[in-house]
Amino acid sequence: MNNWVKAAAVIGLMGFSTGIWAQGKLPVIQQTSFKKDSIYITKYGAVADGQTLNTQPINAAIEACNKKGGGVVVIPAGLWLSGPIVLKSNVNLHLKKGALLQFTKDFDQYQLVEGNWEGIPQMRNQSPISATNATNIAITGFGIIDGAGKAWRQVRKEKLTDSQWNEWVASGGVVSADGNSWYPSEQWMKASKMKNPGEITPDKTPEFYKSIKDFLRPNLIVLTKCKKILLEGVTFQNSAAWCLHPLMSEDLTVRNVTVINPWFAQNGDGIDVESCKNVLIENSRFDVGDDGLCIKSGRDEAGRKRGMPTENVIIRDCKVYHAHGGFVIGSEMSGGARNMWVSNCTFIGTDIGLRFKTTRGRGGIVENIYVNNIQMIDIPGEAILFDMYYMSVDPVALAGEKRELPKVETLPVTEATPQFRNFVVKNVVCNGAAKGIFIRGIPEMHVKDVRLENMVLQADKGIDCQEASGITFKNIKILSKQTNPVVDIINSDHLTFDKLEYKNNSELLFRVAGDRTKNINILNTDASKAKEKVQYEFGASEQNVTIK
Incomplete structure (x- = not known):
C-alpha cells in the first residue's frame, strides 16, 4: 500500500467525506x-x-x-x-x-x-x-x-547586532528618520509607506512603477x-x-533541495505553493526568514475570483530550522486549500511549528489536512496554531513590542468569511514552546472538526481554545510550566478531551468561559491531580461540562 493510500484510508476513518479521500482516487504526480x-x-x-x-x-x-x-x-x-x-x-x-x-x-x-x-x-x-x-x-x-x-531588502536595526547594523549603513542606502530601518534606496523607502504600491490598478502609469522599481x-x-x-x-x-x-x-x-535565507530576511519564505495541483515535496531542508513550507491560493477577492485551490499535496521527510512557521497554510488562502498529507517532518527553532492562519476578508475553505509524525524543539511561539485573526506581523513579538488583542465581534457570514475544517494532527512531540496548542476562530465561523491525537507537548502554557467546534483532544500530554489553567476554553462547543495528562498538583485543570460554551466532555482523565478541576467564568456553567 503506497503512502497516498495509507493517508486516504486514515483520513477516511477520521470522517472526511469529500474529494479524493472518500473516493479512493489518489493524485498521480506526473x-x-x-x-x-x-x-x-x-x-x-x-x-x-x-x-x-x-x-x-x-x-x-x-x-x-x-x-x-x-x-x-x-x-x-x-x-x-x-x-x-x-x-x-x-x-x-x-x-x-x-x-x-x-x-x-x-x-x-x-x-x-x-x-x-x-x-x-x-x-x-x-x-x-x-x-x-x-x-x-x-x-x-x-x-x-x-x-x-x-541588495534588495529592508533591514530592521533591532534584528541585527551593532556591528552588522554599522556594516549595513556603511554600504550605502538610506536610514529611516527614526534610525530603526535601513533601505536600499530613497525610492524603496518612499514606496514602503504606500499601501500595495505595486498592485496593478488603472490609475497607475508606467512612470509610477518606475519611480518605485527598487521596492518591487x-x-x-x-x-x-x-x-x-x-x-x-x-x-x-x-x-x-x-x-x-x-x-x-x-x-x-521538489526533492532534496536546500533553501537558505537570513533569519531577518523580510518576506524571505522558503517555498510558497500557490494555487497548485498535485505536489510532492520531500527530503528537503529550509532555514529562512519567513514561513518555511507554505501553502497559498490568492488573497481576498482576487484569490476568490481566481478560484484555484492548492490541492493534492504530499510533504514528507523535511526539516525546517529558522522560519516563522514550519508547515503553514495561509494567510493568503482565498482560493482554498485541500487534500494534504504532511508526515515525518522536523521543526528546529521555527517561531511556530504547525501554523494555520487566516483573517476576515480572505474567504476560502481549508479542509482535509492530515499531519502525522512531527518533531519540534525550541519553538518560541505555539507548537500548533489555528488563528483566524492573522495580523501580518512577526509571530513572536520583538523585545519591547506591544500588541493588543483583536476586538471580538460577530459579523455576518459572507463569501469573505474564511473556514478551517476537517484536520487530523497526530503523533507530535514538542520539546519547548511558548504554548502547546492555540485554536482561535471567529464568532461567526469557528475552527471546526479538528482531531488532535497522541502528543507530548512541553511548553510554557498548555491549551488555549477559543471559538472552536467539534475539536477532539485524544491522548495529549501537556507538560506546561504555567498551570493556571492547563486548558483555557472560551466560547467553544462539542470539545472532547480523552485521556488528557498533565503535571501533578497543577493549580487549575480547566478554565471554561463564555455563555456560548457547551458540550465539553472530559473522558479518561484523572482530574483529581489538579488542585482545582474546573473554574467557570463569563456565563459558562457546570451543566455544560461533563467529567467521566
Whole structure:
C-alpha cells in the first residue's frame, strides 16, 4: 500500500467525506523526462570569472535546447554571474558540483513585468529564474543559485547586532528618520509607506512603477501556469523576497533541495505553493526568514475570483530550522486549500511549528489536512496554531513590542468569511514552546472538526481554545510550566478531551468561559491531580461540562 493510500484510508476513518479521500482516487504526480542531449553554457560564450554578465549566453543555450526538442543545459563548476533567466519547455537546467549561479545586484538588469505578489496581481522586477506556460522543466544538480537578496531588502536595526547594523549603513542606502530601518534606496523607502504600491490598478502609469522599481523585489524562482516541474538537489539561497514560488502550476516535484535565507530576511519564505495541483515535496531542508513550507491560493477577492485551490499535496521527510512557521497554510488562502498529507517532518527553532492562519476578508475553505509524525524543539511561539485573526506581523513579538488583542465581534457570514475544517494532527512531540496548542476562530465561523491525537507537548502554557467546534483532544500530554489553567476554553462547543495528562498538583485543570460554551466532555482523565478541576467564568456553567 503506497503512502497516498495509507493517508486516504486514515483520513477516511477520521470522517472526511469529500474529494479524493472518500473516493479512493489518489493524485498521480506526473514526472519530468528529458533527452540526454547536453548543451554547455560555455558553448554560447559564458565565462566563469564572476565579473562577466552571462545572461545572454545562458538564455541562448536554453533557447537552443528548447528548439532542438529539449535536453539538459549544463552550468559547469565555477562562479557564473547572470541577469534574469527564462526556462523553456523540455529543458533541464543542471548545475554541476562547484557551480555557483550568482544573480547580479544591478537592478537595471531586471525589467518590470506583470506578476503576482502575496496573492494579487502586481508589477514586480523580473525574477532571476522564471517560466510561464512551460511543460516539462527542471532545475537540478549539485550547485548553488544565489539571488543577491541582500541588495534588495529592508533591514530592521533591532534584528541585527551593532556591528552588522554599522556594516549595513556603511554600504550605502538610506536610514529611516527614526534610525530603526535601513533601505536600499530613497525610492524603496518612499514606496514602503504606500499601501500595495505595486498592485496593478488603472490609475497607475508606467512612470509610477518606475519611480518605485527598487521596492518591487523579485521572488527568486517563479513558475507560472507550468506543468511537470522538477526541482532537485540544488541549494537556493539569498532571495530578495520569496525563494521558490510555483504559481497556478501542476505536477510539481521538489526533492532534496536546500533553501537558505537570513533569519531577518523580510518576506524571505522558503517555498510558497500557490494555487497548485498535485505536489510532492520531500527530503528537503529550509532555514529562512519567513514561513518555511507554505501553502497559498490568492488573497481576498482576487484569490476568490481566481478560484484555484492548492490541492493534492504530499510533504514528507523535511526539516525546517529558522522560519516563522514550519508547515503553514495561509494567510493568503482565498482560493482554498485541500487534500494534504504532511508526515515525518522536523521543526528546529521555527517561531511556530504547525501554523494555520487566516483573517476576515480572505474567504476560502481549508479542509482535509492530515499531519502525522512531527518533531519540534525550541519553538518560541505555539507548537500548533489555528488563528483566524492573522495580523501580518512577526509571530513572536520583538523585545519591547506591544500588541493588543483583536476586538471580538460577530459579523455576518459572507463569501469573505474564511473556514478551517476537517484536520487530523497526530503523533507530535514538542520539546519547548511558548504554548502547546492555540485554536482561535471567529464568532461567526469557528475552527471546526479538528482531531488532535497522541502528543507530548512541553511548553510554557498548555491549551488555549477559543471559538472552536467539534475539536477532539485524544491522548495529549501537556507538560506546561504555567498551570493556571492547563486548558483555557472560551466560547467553544462539542470539545472532547480523552485521556488528557498533565503535571501533578497543577493549580487549575480547566478554565471554561463564555455563555456560548457547551458540550465539553472530559473522558479518561484523572482530574483529581489538579488542585482545582474546573473554574467557570463569563456565563459558562457546570451543566455544560461533563467529567467521566
